[in-house]
């Protein structure tokens with residue numbers, strides 16, 4: 001477990017999640033509008049709970065996933081962020097199967113970010129995102145992506161993310177991968193100088209994310 005310094009002057013501290021945090025993480029991430037029926041939320045979050053048993057000594061808290069919790073002075077979890085490979089990376093209909101490993105080593109996705117209502121507007125979400133950006137940058141990742149509801153466009157733009165209907169990415173072959181998820185927007189931020197966001201076919205597009 002890594003204790004991280006709180007960037008605010010409150011008594012909030014940030015730590016990676018452990019197997020015991022399953023219920024707290026599920027409770028927090030259930031605050032996100034996952035665009036699912038309430039009864040389908042537990043099943044959707046089951047892989048996250050399962051991944052919590054994967055703890056290892058790598059740069060991320062749980063193999064290819066990274067789970068960070070913000071807790072108050074009483075040790076209660078008041079915010080969380082969960083990151084890992086995106087589903088589209090392992091979907092052969094959406095990205096070439098041969099690219100899976102490279103995609104999962106260079107690009108990560110924020111699956112959930114939430115702060116309990118009483119602790120909002122104190123910079124906790126900003127700090128959680130900032131911490132995971134640093135962690136993934138240090139681990140050699142080039143880009144962080146996420147899907148969000150339209151209402152959060154300004155929130156992510158303020159935090160340095162480019163927000164667009166499509167997630168567009170050039171592959172090392174020169175091919176353009178462009179994903180559209182109905183009802184969602186995609187946001188992405190470059191973590192490394194090897195990657196950039198440029199306009200391709202009129203869309204903001206991630207380039208250089210997978211180059212050697």
Ligand SMILES: CC(C)(COP(=O)(O)OP(=O)(O)OC[C@H]1O[C@@H](n2cnc3c(N)ncnc32)[C@H](O)[C@@H]1OP(=O)(O)O)[C@@H](O)C(=O)NCCC(=O)NCCS
Pocket residue numbers: 031032033112113114115116119120121122123124125126127147148149151152154155158
């Ligand atoms: C969205 C959420 C995570 C923000 O958490 P937070 O800790 O209150 O956010 P922060 O205090 O770090 O805010 C960072 C900046 O974004 C702004 N902001 C916060 N919530 C916002 C919102 N819903 N829309 C637009 N801007 C917002 C803040 O004003 C702040 O800007 P400032 O630095 O200029 O004051 C929180 O409202 C939440 O848990 N919502 C429910 C779950 C959710 O929707 N998560 C997003 C999943 S994609």
